[in-house]
Amino acid sequence: MELVTESAVKYFTAKIVESAAKGADSVSSQAQYHNALTKHLNTRVEIVLGGYALYKGKQALVSDDDPKRLPKDCEKVQVWKIEEKRSDVSIALQMFDDAVRGEVDQVVLVTNDTDLVPAFEMLEIRCPETVRGLVVPTRKSNESQKIERQANTDLSQRAHWVRRYITEDELRQSQLPDVVHGGRRASVRPYSWYARPDHLKTLLDLARPVLGKDNAIMKWAREENSWLEGMRPIDLIETDEGAERVFAYIRDYKSAKDSNKHKSY
Structure with missing residues (x-):
């Protein structure tokens, strides 16, 4: 059976909340990036948008006098909290749906988030013939450099293969062109990037x-x-x-x- 897919990469993200953005150009820069991705890769990439929830909440403040003090014994202060919503659930459902319907031979998950462990467990049980790959999004500039962020054990154990880092050279070679043409306006890399x-x-x-x-x-x-x-x-x-x-x-x-x-x- 010939497998036909509309996209090779599914990119799960959320639009930046301007009121919480660190940079003045964060919102416009993200929009430029998304436009450049779709123009450059056409149907080989699908951007799946979730959202952010921004709200006030109480958090335990680490004590300067006693940093080891338990959270329950620390002073509570009100802070702004921002959380990305729907992306993890969307990744899990999309990955499982693609495998169950036989649309993929292999799924490659780029994450180190333990929230995706149940999705890998379900694939292992229901679709054992589908190859499960894991790429941990951690940089490594050379072979002698120590990897600071280790691959999550629960995720790694449920993958057929694991790539524990991405090299600086690979990232450099994977950059989009500075200018991506297409449509009425070209997408230009923001100066801050x-x-x-x-x-x-x-x-x-x-x-x-x-x-x-x-x-x-x-x-x-x-x-x-x-x-x-x-x-x-x-x-x-x-x-x-x-x-x-x-x-x-x-x-x-x-x-x-x-x-x-x-x-x-």
């Missing part, structure tokens, strides 16, 4: 007197530059050393341009 927003701000400030608008600067920054050994300025500014090379290049260019301008008078 770059590896070093501080370096990007400096680059923009330095280059504006030369190139003018930010769109022109970003277009230049995404192109390979022969004066920078064929590297892209946008990639170089991810490190302090690379950023200084780019900044020095822009300053030297501006200085030479200003010098030629004065000679023409």
Whole structure:
């Protein structure tokens, strides 16, 4: 039987609550990301939205004098609480439904959340032929680095295979393009989502007197530059050393341009 599926990836998330967002551009940045995903991957990705509940509640305050004091003996203070709703239930039901209907040979769960253990248990009982894979969303930059977040034992025991980390190189290779075209407007990566927003701000400030608008600067920054050994300025500014090379290049260019301008008078 040939299996036909509308999407290879099902992404369960929730729209950011603006009143609780840390960044001023959090809501618009998330919208840009979702648009870029759907444009770039078309039917290979399905975004399944849950929601957030924001409410006030009493929480036990850890005592500065006695950090080991039990929660029941600590002072209660009122705090804002935000909880993502429906995503865990939606993941469990969708995973089980896909397997029961025979639409998948394998499910790969990217989480370390114990709330999904019952879903794996049910799959193990009802759909033992469906391969269960687990990927723990923990970064690891190199093989010698110690993994700080261990895979949950209950989840791991019910998986056919487990990937306990994702490497920095894999994350880098999986990034969406800086600009994703499609529809009436292109989706552009928000400045705050770059590896070093501080370096990007400096680059923009330095280059504006030369190139003018930010769109022109970003277009230049995404192109390979022969004066920078064929590297892209946008990639170089991810490190302090690379950023200084780019900044020095822009300053030297501006200085030479200003010098030629004065000679023409």
